Amino acid sequence: MQRRTVVERIGLILATNPFHWVMAKESPSYDLIIVGSGAAALSSAIAAYDAGQKKILVLEKEPIIGGSSGMSGGAITVAGTSLQRSKNITDSKERFFRDMMLSGKYTNDENLVRLLVNNIPIRYEWLVSRGLLPQNLMASSGMSRPRSHMFNSGLLIQLLRGELQRRNIEIKTGVRAINLLEGPAGITGVFVSRGKKFTNLLSKNGVILASGGFARNQALLSLLAPNMRAVKVVSGIGSQGDGLLMALQKGGYIVPGETIQASFGFTKNPSTIRDFTTIYYSGAIILNKEGKRFVNESLSYKTIGEVSITQANSSSFILFDENIRRLQMSRRPVDNLLWSPFDKGMRPGYAVVGKTIFEAADKAGLNPDSVNTTVLQYNSFVRNHFDPEFCRSSLTSGYGDLVPIAQSPFYIMPSIAAIMGTYCGLKVDCSCRVLKKNGLPIKGLYAAGEIMGGVHGMNYITGTGLGKALVFGEIAGRSATEFS
Ligand SMILES: Cc1cc2nc3c(=O)[nH]c(=O)nc-3n(C[C@H](O)[C@H](O)[C@H](O)COP(=O)(O)OP(=O)(O)OC[C@H]3O[C@@H](n4cnc5c(N)ncnc54)[C@H](O)[C@@H]3O)c2cc1C
Structure with missing residues (x-):
C-alpha cells in the first residue's frame, strides 16, 4: 500500500473533525477575535486595544485561562537588562x-x-514597570550568559489579565474555536462551541490564533515527531493543535525542518514544572543504568533529552553533591522547592541521598563501584580542565566553571525527558500574518506564540517560549489593527 504524505495524513485528521457539519445559529460581531488565553493571546489583546480596537473577544476553551504560559517555569530570556548589569554580567x-x-x-x-x-x-x-519583578537570574539551556530571568508565571498571567480588565476586554472561557469563517475578503470570524451549543462569532478585523502548541494531540505528534510517541507530556491541557489545524485548512503550512524535542530533567512521573530540574547546569552529571555518563551535561536540555530517550528503558540518573544542590537552590526557584525538603529531614520519593557515593548508588539501584569510578574519573576531568569522554568544559553552553562532586551527602534522582511544548508551527511573516505556500498572507489571519514556527529552528533556548508569546502576541495585536 502506498504511504500517505504528512500533508495527506493531516488532511485525514481535519476530515475526522466531528464539528465540521454542525450549523451555527446566531452571529455576534466583534472588532477582533483572539483564540487562546495564554501569554500570546493576552498580549495581543492588550496591543490591539491600545492600537484602537475596542470590541475585542478572547476565547478560551478550558474553564480557566493561562494555558501552558500559566503553568510554565516563568523563565524569560532577555539580554542587556539592568539586573544583569547589577551582577556584572556582560x-x-x-x-x-x-x-x-x-x-x-x-x-x-x-x-x-x-x-x-x-x-x-x-x-x-x-x-517590570507594572511591578512584576524577576525573582532570579540564571544561565540555562543554550545560553552563553546568565540571561534567564525567572518570573512567577501565575503572577504574569494575573498581571496580563488585570490589564485586559482595565481595558474592559471580554474573555469567554469554556468556548472552543472549531473552524475559521472565511469570506471573499479573508477570515471573518470563528465557528465555536460551548458544550453542545454552536455559533458563529464574526470579527471585522480577522482572527489571531494564539492557541498554543499540539503536544497533547497524539495524532499530530506521532505524525510530526514519531520518535516522541512514548514520551510523557506536561503541556497545558488545551495544547491540542486546534488553531494549527484550523490554519492548515485555510492554506497555512508548517515551517519545515523544525524538530519537537523532549526536555531532560523531569522526575519519573511528572505533572508540572515543579517536577523538573536543571541541576546539571550547576554541575551535576547524568548517568545511564550502567552508572556511566552518556552525554555532555552542558548541552541544551532538549539535546540531552534526545540522547536520553535512546538509553536502555529511557532510564537516566542525575547525580550531584551537597555543594551543587545548594548552588542550584540559590539559582532557580523551582529547584529550591525540589531540593529544600532534604534540609527539613524529609526524604521525598523522587531522589535518594547517601553519605557516600556508594550508599546513594546502592539506594538508586545502580552498581556502586561503577558509579564511584565514574565520579572519580569526572572529578579528575574537572581538575585537569579536560573531559576526553564528552568534551564538557562548562556548566552550560560555554558559561561557568565546572565543580567537582565531592561534598557529602550525595544525591541521585532517576530522571526522564518529557515534552513541555512543540516549538514549531505555522509559517508567519514579521507581522505575524499566516502565510500560504505561495508566500502570500491569508487575509485576516494572524498567529502568535507557540503555534508559530520559525523562531527556534532545530533547538530551543530556555525562556524563549514565553518570550516568543509576549513579543509576537504584541506584534500580532498591532498588525491586526494596521492591516484592518
Ligand atoms: C511545564 C512547562 C514549563 C515551561 N516553562 C517555560 C519557561 O520557563 N520559559 C519559557 O519561555 N517557556 C516555558 N514553557 C513553554 C511556554 O510556557 C509556552 O511555549 C508558552 O507559554 C506558550 O504560550 P501561548 O500563549 O502561545 O500558548 P498557551 O499559553 O498554551 O495558551 C494557549 C491557550 O489556547 C487555548 N486554546 C487552544 N485551543 C483552543 C481553541 N480551539 N479555542 C479556544 N482556546 C483554545 C488553550 O487552552 C490555552 O489556554 C513551559 C511549558 C510548560 C508546559
Missing part, C-alpha cells in the same frame, strides 16, 4: 541572537529571531 542582543542561531543550527528564521531578541527587552521593561 551580555548583548547580538550575543543572544548568535546563541539562538547556533542553538537552532541556523535553520531558524533570522528575521523572527531578530524581532524576538530586539523586542523582548521592551516586553520585559513593560512587565
